[in-house]
Amino acid sequence: MKITLQYFDECPNWVALERSVLEIIEGRQDVTVTRQAVRTEEEAVKIQFHGSPTLLIDGIDPFADAKPPVGLACRVFRTPVGLAGTPTADQLRAVILDALG
Numbered sequence: 001m002k003i004t005l006q007y008f009d010e011c012p013n014w015v016a017l018e019r020s021v022l023e024i025i026e027g028r029q030d031v032t033v034t035r036q037a038v039r040t041e042e043e044a045v046k047i048q049f050h051g052s053p054t055l056l057i058d059g060i061d062p063f064a065d066a067k068p069p070v071g072l073a074c075r076v077f078r079t080p081v082g083l084a085g086t087p088t089a090d091q092l093r094a095v096i097l098d099a100l101g
Contacts, residue, residue, distance in 0.1 A: 001099055006036045006047075006054040011074040013085035014053035020086065021055070024093050030100070044071050051075030053086065055095075062095040063087060 003021060007014030018035070025031045038049045050068040052075055054061055061068070063077055076083045079091065087095075 001031045002058055003031060003033045003096070004036050004056040004059075005033065006038055006049055006056065007052040008038045008044075008072050010072075011052035013074060017053040017055065017086045017092075020089050020092050021096070024089070024096050031096075038072065041072050055087075055092075057095065057099045062099070063091075 003025070005014060005018050005021065018033075021033060025033065036047075038044050038047065038052070043049070048070050049072070050061055050064060050070060051073045054075065055063065074085065076085065077087045077091075079088045081088075086092075
């Protein structure tokens, strides 16, 4: 499985998301994690960037809404306790483990 973490430098939330993902997959040889920095609005539109941070699992955004906005912006996620800059560890664990089968 390939996890891609898309982000832009001005949004600090990607660091926390990366840390959580790495804790969840620790010791797994069947998962690779890569970072993809998005630097311009044009690039964001070209790759359909849903905001920072965006987590792609084998190219799919498991947290995408029906019509997610595209562009250079900090993203918010629906969590059990309200909107947040990252999904909860439980939400991340669920989507990663589900993708692993």
